[in-house]
Amino acid sequence: MLGPTSQNSFHEKALLMRELTHRINNEFTSAINVISLAAARSRSSEVKAALNDVSERLHHYADVHRTLQMPEHHTCIDAALYLRQLCLSISRSKLESNNIKLVLAARPLSMPSDRCWRLGMIVYELVTNAARHAFNGAEGEIWVELWTAGDFVECRVSDSGITSHNFQTRGRVIYRSGAREGPGRTT
Numbered sequence: 001m002l003g004p005t006s007q008n009s010f011h012e013k014a015l016l017m018r019e020l021t022h023r024i025n026n027e028f029t030s031a032i033n034v035i036s037l038a039a040a041r042s043r044s045s046e047v048k049a050a051l052n053d054v055s056e057r058l059h060h061y062a063d064v065h066r067t068l069q070m071p072e073h074h075t076c077i078d079a080a081l082y083l084r085q086l087c088l089s090i091s092r093s094k095l096e097s098n099n100i101k102l103v104l105a106a107r108p109l110s111m112p113s114d115r116c117w118r119l120g121m122i123v124y125e126l127v128t129n130a131a132r133h134a135f136n137g138a139e140g141e142i143w144v145e146l147w148t149a150g151d152f153v154e155c156r157v158s159d160s161g162i163t164s165h166n167f168q169t170r171g172r173v174i175y176r177s178g179a180r181e182g183p184g185r186t187t
Contacts, residue, residue: 017070028062060093068120071113079116079146079153080106086120087144090127099139100131106146111153119146119155126157134161 032055039051067086071077083106091102111119123144130142140160147154 021069024065028058032058057093060089063089064093068124071117075113076110077113077116079109079111079119082116082120083123083144083146086123090124094131100135101141103141104144109148123155123157130157130159134159
């Protein structure tokens with residue numbers, strides 16, 4: 001249980017995080033507007049097409065960012081639905097252009113919103129690392145699986161790629177910070 005000072009500190013940090021998220025969303029919107037205006041002003045159809053592609057990609061990155069926002073309220077949400085939205089956003093922003101398919105296997109699962117958010121952060125990190133390191137420009141698949149195991153929720157991210165080197169991920173750091181909370185943690 002948190003004391004009054006710890007609760008105030010937590011709420012202040014959450015407020016600052018939401019404010020930062022708001023600023024980042026504004027910057028995405030500003031960048032998209034500048035690119036869209038440049039596309040509209042260009043006389044070249046090739047330049048218009050290229051700028052429209054960039055604008056669309058930025059929209060998809062903004063979708064990922066919105067999906068990964070820290071929840072404002074502690075409610076229960078469907079983790080499978082949340083991951084489906086996240087996986088779709090990641091696919092559109094990073095994977096489709098590299099011919100990497102992202103497959104989600106998850107059944108409806110009610111989960112506290114803050115834990116689901118942490119799960120999303122871990123999945124994002126692991127999928128991003130797999131896309132960056134496992135395929136060396138080749139096409140492939142990344143699988144995200146979510147299931148219950150007794151009182152726990154387990155999640156696995158795997159891929160069909162081959163990597164020749166080790167890399168570190170922040171996913172385990174996020175996992176460890178959530179693991180102290182007891183049942184419902186992710187792996």
